[in-house]
Amino acid sequence: xxxxxxxxxxxxxxxxxxxxxxxxxxxxxxxxxxxxxxxxxxxxxxxxxxxxxxxxxxxxxxxxxxxxxxxxxxxxxxxxxxxxxxxxxxxxxxxxxxxxxxxxxxxxxxxxxxxxxxxxxxxxxxxxxxxxxxxxxxxxxxxxxxxxxxxxxxxxxxxxxxxxxxxxxxxxxxxxxxxxxxxxxxxxxxxxxxxxxxxxxxxxxxxxxxxxxxxxxxxxxxxxxxxxxxxxxxxxxxxxxxxxxxxxxxxxxxxxxxxxxxxxxxxxxxxxxxxxxxxxxxxxxxxxxxxxxxxxxxxxxxxxxxxxxxxxxxxxxxxxxxxxxxx
Ligand code: UDP
Numbered sequence: 538x539x540x541x542x543x544x545x546x547x548x549x550x551x552x553x554x555x556x557x558x559x560x561x562x563x564x565x566x567x568x569x570x571x572x573x574x575x576x577x578x579x580x581x582x583x584x585x586x587x588x589x590x591x592x593x594x595x596x597x598x599x600x601x602x603x604x605x606x607x608x609x610x611x612x613x614x615x616x617x618x619x620x621x622x623x624x625x626x627x628x629x630x631x632x633x634x635x636x637x638x639x640x641x642x643x644x645x646x647x648x649x650x651x652x653x654x655x656x657x658x659x660x661x662x663x664x665x666x667x668x669x670x671x672x673x674x675x676x677x678x679x680x681x682x683x684x685x686x687x688x689x690x691x692x693x694x695x696x697x698x699x700x701x702x703x704x705x706x707x708x709x710x711x712x713x714x715x716x717x718x719x720x721x722x723x724x725x726x727x728x729x730x731x732x733x734x735x736x737x738x739x740x741x742x743x744x745x746x747x748x749x750x751x752x753x754x755x756x757x758x759x760x761x762x763x764x765x766x767x768x769x770x771x772x773x774x775x776x777x778x779x780x781x782x783x784x785x786x787x788x789x790x791x792x793x794x795x796x797x798x799x800x801x802x803x804x805x806x807x808x809x810x811x812x813x814x815x816x817x818x819x820x821x822x823x824x825x826x827x828x829x830x831x832x833x834x835x836x837x838x839x840x841x842x843x844x845x846x847x848x849x850x851x852x853x854x855x856x857x858x859x860x861x862x863x864x
Contacts, residue, residue: 538647538776539563541603543588543636544610545581546573548718549651549704549761552711553607554581556765557772565601567594568610576862577716589632591639598643605647605775606640607768608633611681614724615655618677619819629680634687641696647775648688649768650701654757654785654824656682663791664757664827667703667783675819689781698779700771700835705757705787705826707764709847710854717854718761719861727758727848730798731855734805742794744816747823753794754816755823757787760841760850770835782834787826788842800844804852 540557544550545566550573558564558581566583575583586593588610597603612618612628640648655678656671673679691697708727710717718728726740733740745752767786774782792800802809831837841847 538604538772539602540565540605540607540772541597541601542566542607542609544568544573544608544651546570546575546578546583547609548720549707549764550609551577551716552761553609553765553768554578555711555716556762556769557607560769562772565597565603567597572720574719574862574864576864587632589635591635594636595639595642598639598645603643603645605649605772606636606645607649607772608636609651611651613653613677615675615677615819616724616817618675622676625676625680629677630683633684637687637691637697646697647779648697648699649771649775650684650688650699652681652685652701652703652783653678654703654705654787654826656685656703657824659821660823663823664789664825665785666827667785667830674821685783692781698775699781700775701783702764702767702771703783703785704764705759705785705824707761708758709760709762709841709850712762712850714850714853714857717851717858719858721861726794726797727851728855730801730809731805731852733809734801734807735855735859739810739812740798741812741814743814743820745813749793749823751793751795754820755791755793755825757789757791757825758797758844758847759786759788759839760847763788763839763841767831767835767837770837774835784831784834785826785828786831786837787828788839789826789828790842791823791825792844797844797848800848804845804848
């Protein structure tokens with residue numbers, strides 16, 4: 538299929554694009570490079586621009602004969618979303634609705650949405666299944682949930698087939714070590730821990746008073762290549778039978794911040810200074826997925842589930858890219 542990948546120069550988008558191309562799809566990337574990197578898109582046709590720019594996207598859809606959209610472009614930081622909600626409504630909702638409008642104009646009716654565990658809010662039952670109540674505790678989750686809902690209505694109106702993938706915590710780097718996580722500033726746990734291992738400043742531990750076994754927040758870390766694989770399966774499903782599907786992508790195991798730090802100590806063999814800090818606003822205590830539905834509906838199962846193995850791939854990337862992508 539001829540696919541437009543929005544956010545294709547980002548951490549997850551670049552790995553997804555490569556995996557889809559390996560599967561034989563023709564890929565066009567669009568990314569405004571606000572957080573993505575040109576180097577991560579190397580070897581791909583990249584349009585630098587806003588996926589909510591209707592003129593640009595409308596022309597691309599028609600000229601490039603796009604048949605489906607993989608929509609990853611978004612702002613995706615919980616605490617930033619709490620501090621600047623309008624940015625999240627603009628980037629995640631307004632721009633996405635513009636993209637959907639142009640898809641409609643061009644008769645493109647297949648979409649894979651990058652969604653998030655943040656749609657659930659504070660869990661009332663674990664592991665979290667897709668029918669768990671959705672009560673986001675931050676604008677990031679709220680805007681993704683609104684977009685999922687819009688897609689459901691559009692599907693009901695026979696305007697859109699979609700698969701929404703609710704990622705839990707993406708981690709790790711591509712198997713060949715070429716693509717990994719680089720943000721500036723970096724706010725994510727695994728890259729921050731590895732920076733500290735490489736001699737950077739101590740890792741902040743945001744919250745040591747959660748009601749978890751060691752007091753730190755628990756997350757479900759899912760390897761970025763496993764996330765990419767789910768996109769391949771989602772595209773296959775859309776071309777085979779269309780429909781509307783929303784599934785979690787997690788590895789089903791929860792690890793605390795301290796467990797991640799311990800794993801990084803084992804993998805790197807380095808000392809890892811830490812610094813206790815207050816909780817970050819909007820951060821839930823525990824997020825652990827049930828991915829049984831993705832197994833049943835997509836035939837998906839995560840392959841790299843061992844925490845040390847996930848961190849090992851990220852460490853290989855960190856060592857070979859000490860200054861990120863340098864662009
Ligand atoms: N975290 C931390 N120190 C850091 C970065 C993150 O303690 O330097 C914590 C954060 O509060 C959360 C977990 O690690 O409980 C995962 O955070 P991350 O930003 O990686 O992903 P999020 O769950 O916010 O999407």
